[in-house]
Amino acid sequence: xxxxxxxxxxxxxxxxxxxxxxxxxxxxxxxxxxxxxxxxxxxxxxxxxxxxxxxxxxxxxxxxxxxxxxxxxxxxxxxxxxxxxxxxxxxxxxxxxxxxxxxxxxxxxxxxxxxxxxxxxxxxxxxxxxxxxxxxxxxxxxxxxxxxxxxxxxxxxxxxxxxxxxxxxxxxxxxxxxxxxxxxxxxxxxxxxxxxxxxxxxxxxxxxxxxxxxxxxxxxxxxxxxxxxxxxxxxxxxxxxxxxxxxxxxxxxxxxxxxxxxxxxxxxxxxxxxxxxxxxxxxxxxxxxxxxxxxxxxxxxxxxxxxxxxxxxxxxxxxxxxxxxxxxxxxxxxxxxxxxxxxxxxxxxxxxxxxxxxxxxxxxxxxxxxxxxxxxxxxxxxxxxxxxxxxxxxxxxxxxxxxxxxxxxxxxxxxxxxxxxxxxxxxxxxxxxxxxxxxxxxxxxxxxxxxxx
Amino acid sequence: xxxxxxxxxxxxxxxxxxxxxxxxxxxxxxxxxxxxxxxxxxxxxxxxxxxxxxxxxxxxxxxxxxxxxxxxxxxxxxxxxxxxxxxxxxxxxxxxxxxxxxxxxxxxxxxxxxxxxxxxxxxxxxxxxxxxxxxxxxxxxxxxxxxxxxxxxxxxxxxxxxxxxxxxxxxxxxxxxxxxxxxxxxxxxxxxxxxxxxxxxxxxxxxxxxxxxxxxxxxxxxxxxxxxxxxxxxxxxxxxxxxxxxxxxxxxxxxxxxxxxxxxxxxxxxxxxxxxxxxxxxxxxxxxxxxxxxxxxxxxxxxxxxxxxxxxxxxxxxxxxxxxxxxxxxxxxxxxxxxxxxxxxxxxxxxxxxxxxxxxxxxxxxxxxxxxxxxxxxxxxxxxxxxxxxxxxxxx
Numbered sequence: 001x002x003x004x005x006x007x008x009x010x011x012x013x014x015x016x017x018x019x020x021x022x023x024x025x026x027x028x029x030x031x032x033x034x035x036x037x038x039x040x041x042x043x044x045x046x047x048x049x050x051x052x053x054x055x056x057x058x059x060x061x062x063x064x065x066x067x068x069x070x071x072x073x074x075x076x077x078x079x080x081x082x083x084x085x086x087x088x089x090x091x092x093x094x095x096x097x098x099x100x101x102x103x104x105x106x107x108x109x110x111x112x113x114x115x116x117x118x119x120x121x122x123x124x125x126x127x128x129x130x131x132x133x134x135x136x137x138x139x140x141x142x143x144x145x146x147x148x149x150x151x152x153x154x155x156x157x158x159x160x161x162x163x164x165x166x167x168x169x170x171x172x173x174x175x176x177x178x179x180x181x182x183x184x185x186x187x188x189x190x191x192x193x194x195x196x197x198x199x200x201x202x203x204x205x206x207x208x209x210x211x212x213x214x215x216x217x218x219x220x221x222x223x224x225x226x227x228x229x230x231x232x233x234x235x236x237x238x239x240x241x242x243x244x245x246x247x248x249x250x251x252x253x254x255x256x257x258x259x260x261x262x263x264x265x266x267x268x269x270x271x272x273x274x275x276x277x278x279x280x281x282x283x284x285x286x287x288x289x290x291x292x293x294x295x296x297x298x299x300x301x302x303x304x305x306x307x308x309x310x311x312x313x314x315x316x317x318x319x320x321x322x323x324x325x326x327x328x329x330x331x332x333x334x335x336x337x338x339x340x341x342x343x344x345x346x347x348x349x350x351x352x353x354x355x356x357x358x359x360x361x362x363x364x365x366x367x368x369x370x371x372x373x374x375x376x377x378x379x380x381x382x383x384x385x386x387x388x389x390x391x392x393x394x395x396x397x398x399x400x401x402x403x404x405x406x407x408x409x410x411x412x413x414x415x416x417x418x419x420x421x422x423x424x425x426x427x428x429x430x431x432x433x434x435x436x437x438x439x440x441x442x443x444x445x446x447x448x449x450x451x452x453x
Numbered sequence: 454x455x456x457x458x459x460x461x462x463x464x465x466x467x468x469x470x471x472x473x474x475x476x477x478x479x480x481x482x483x484x485x486x487x488x489x490x491x492x493x494x495x496x497x498x499x500x501x502x503x504x505x506x507x508x509x510x511x512x513x514x515x516x517x518x519x520x521x522x523x524x525x526x527x528x529x530x531x532x533x534x535x536x537x538x539x540x541x542x543x544x545x546x547x548x549x550x551x552x553x554x555x556x557x558x559x560x561x562x563x564x565x566x567x568x569x570x571x572x573x574x575x576x577x578x579x580x581x582x583x584x585x586x587x588x589x590x591x592x593x594x595x596x597x598x599x600x601x602x603x604x605x606x607x608x609x610x611x612x613x614x615x616x617x618x619x620x621x622x623x624x625x626x627x628x629x630x631x632x633x634x635x636x637x638x639x640x641x642x643x644x645x646x647x648x649x650x651x652x653x654x655x656x657x658x659x660x661x662x663x664x665x666x667x668x669x670x671x672x673x674x675x676x677x678x679x680x681x682x683x684x685x686x687x688x689x690x691x692x693x694x695x696x697x698x699x700x701x702x703x704x705x706x707x708x709x710x711x712x713x714x715x716x717x718x719x720x721x722x723x724x725x726x727x728x729x730x731x732x733x734x735x736x737x738x739x740x741x742x743x744x745x746x747x748x749x750x751x752x753x754x755x756x757x758x759x760x761x762x763x764x765x766x767x768x769x770x771x772x773x774x775x776x777x778x779x780x781x782x783x784x785x786x787x788x789x790x791x792x793x794x795x796x797x798x799x800x801x802x803x804x805x806x807x808x809x810x811x812x813x814x815x816x817x818x819x820x821x822x823x824x825x826x827x828x829x830x831x832x833x834x835x836x837x838x839x840x841x842x843x844x845x846x847x848x849x
Contacts (some may be wrong), residue, residue, distance in 0.1 A: 007462075064555065122594060154837055236461035244700055274741050314727060331474075339575065340573060341573055341575075341577065342571075342577050342580075344580075345580030345582070345583075346588065347583070347584060347585035348582035348584065348585075350581055351582060351583050351584040351585075352583070352584045352585060355584040355586065358584075358586065359585065372705075373598045373601060373602050373709060374598070375590075375594045375595075375597045375598050375653060376594075376651075376653070376654060377590050377591055377593070377594035377597075377653050377654075378651075378652045378653060379575060379588050379591045379593055379594065379652055379653055380589055380591045380594065381589060383591075387589070387590060387594070389588075389590045389594055391598065391709075395707045403703060403705070404702070404703050404704060404705045404707075405703065406590070406595075406837075407590055408589070408590070419601075432590070438585035440586050449739050
């Protein structure tokens with residue numbers, strides 16, 4: 001086991017999660033696709049969200065929770081579904097967080113395991129490292145990823161400054177086998193006969209778990225929570241069953257509400273368990289993705305004083321439905337007649353660069369506001385008409401500065417908008433033109449309020 | 454700060470205006486030739502008599518060449534002018550100031566817009582490369598926020614407000630129906646208009662200006678020379694322009710029930726012209742009724758009626774052809790149509806007809822012969838971020 005390079009015990013010093021507002025009822029799928037679907041819901045990234053915007057939201061939540069005390073010295077972004085190829089997606093998140101130029105930003109893209117790689121680099125590195133994992137799982141209509149997948153982002157801040165959970169052991173098992181794959185550009189990932197993957201993960205997980213528990217010096221019976229992430233529901237269940245950890249201690253994988261959000265799932269499930277955990281507990285995160293990674297964490301007294309700004313619990317409760325047809329449209333799987341308006345012009349790269357402090361690092365991004373008046377525009381170009389637009393007055397800052405912004409609303413339905421409604425800012429993708437994503441801020445109703453643990 | 458104006462120093466001696474509408478068979482060149490030709494005939498001059506040209510178009514062409522070419526001008530100074538939807542008025546302002554300065558004896562202001570070649574309904578601004586943070590909302594949506602704000606501030610019932618807005622459209626359609634140059638020549642009842650489906654906020658398509666192709670022009674000379682060309686010149690009393698700085702969009706005290714740029718340009722224009730009581734001195738008003746709530750607020754910003762009272766005046770018919778102060782007797786942007794670069798001069802064309810007693814009988818304003826002053830108001834932009842132009846002209 002390669003230990004951390006720094007002296008103090010490294011671990012998780014903060015976390016943030018973003019669950020998209022929309023939920024797809026899996027029972028709606030079969031009537032249209034003729035197959036697939038199931039029970040429960042999955043999360044659906046809105047038409048104006050991608051892995052970068054969701055990652056930015058999770059990262060903001062992670063840093064907001066630390067009350068500005070902990071700023072990362074490095075940023076990693078992991079996804080299987082990058083908004084851009086051949087350029088770093090993490091830079092947009094870097095700009096949203098207004099990180100110093102000296103803070104490097106790197107992508108780890110391609111597989112679910114990329115997220116574990118980024119996390120391991122953070123653990124083995126120095127200083128505070130923010131690891132953002134974000135994913136959208138789509139597949140084809142009626143397919144397994146559509147039904148089992150979910151969209152989400154989760155960020156973990158890793159460092160040695162009073163962690164809420166120390167990483168006490170990390171063991172990996174790797175071998176070359178193919179159970180899930182996708183050629184770049186393909187609409188879906190393919191799966192080998194599921195029994196094969198289940199067989200390989202059973203061995204790899206058992207091996208990594210045994211080594212990790214050994215390194216940590218604990219028995220399976222001393223594990224407070226076992227999180228099995230990655231893989232399929234079937235392989236993950238099988239691994240959990242054979243782990244030796246009592247089934248009562250096996251963490252809920254949020255199958256019925258979120259689904260499996262790929263690269264974001266390990267950090268999401270860990271964040272969820274940390275929200276419910278007590279100091280002094282052993283939490284094991286066992287991830288099945290092209291091998292197995294077993295991480296043993298021990299929660300500390302610092303957990304008592306950690307209050308996540310946007311707990312998973314409240315984000316699970318705050319949701320709105322999306323019809324299956326609209327979901328398909330949002331994912332580009334159901335081309336509907338586009339608005340008969342000129343397409344938005346592509347963003348000027350130099351102009352966006354000059355104004356990055358406003359465009360990405362919007363100064364009032366952390367301030368809530370109130371809707372002064374609003375309008376529903378059925379004439380404007382929108383990827384999901386009608387466009388809902390409001391005049392928002394920001395709450396006064398401590399220095400008395402308030403301010404107003406005419407801004408597009410999102411994560412809302414036209415009938416739910418009201419004068420006096422409270423909104424918060426959210427980082428979104430306005431449109432894409434010439435392959436350039438136009439990222440900027442919108443406002444959305446305040447729903448997931450800060451909760452005391 | 455001084456705004457001295459050029460009252461009584463410059464006069465309009467000829468005007469022309471094409472029919473506004475969907476001119477599928479005409480390009481900008483043909484529209485400009487038609488408006489210019491009618492204007493030259495109206496003044497009894499030729500293109501060579503005109504010393505300088507100001508050509509307004511918002512986005513149908515660039516540079517003075519776009520006018521010099523279709524008119525076949527040789528060696529003339531031609532300036533292309535753009536100032537949003539106030540472009541046509543801005544062209545007139547430049548031409549009038551040039552003559553007042555003594556630089557030229559005779560100048561033409563001409564405005565034209567060819568919008569129906571774009572392939573999309575409504576107006577679409579051409580894209581200027583930017584950082585992607587500009588608002589994407591339509592003008593209709595921005596102005597739609599005025600109606601609920603106004604109703605709330607003054608305690609107007611939503612149904613009554615809707616009726617007042619429909620009454621504005623109904624009046625302007627009624628006037629347009631009597632105007633052979635107007636885009637829409639059909640009358641609509643208040644009931645029919647209230648039943649139209651909303652497209653932006655509470656506004657229906659019938660609350661919005663017509664989108665049209667068209668051109669209009671005027672020729673100006675020094676006032677002392679005007680009677681060489683016509684017995685009934687239109688004397689320029691005031692020209693005022695205010696460009697807002699966009700502050701309203703970010704100002705929490707801005708309440709969407711007034712357009713400060715309009716109020717400021719009106720004050721300036723009334724001072725230049727010496728108008729003390731616009732409601733009793735003005736024979737007519739052409740105002741920028743891009744959307745029905747705009748006209749309601751404009752009649753207050755222009756001082757025709759007190760704050761919070763315009764909606765009742767509208768319902769009472771104060772601004773009808775037969776009313777106390779006719780507003781948009783030619784049908785306005787609503788029914789006459791809105792070829793952006795031409796609209797300011799189109800408004801002036803109606804003042805030209807009405808003050809000179811040349812408007813047809815069924816469109817003659819109630820004040821005809823009794824009052825000598827007309828006001829045109831032309832704006833561009835949005836609530837909180839606009840340019841506003843006000844002119845006052847008279848026959849004495």
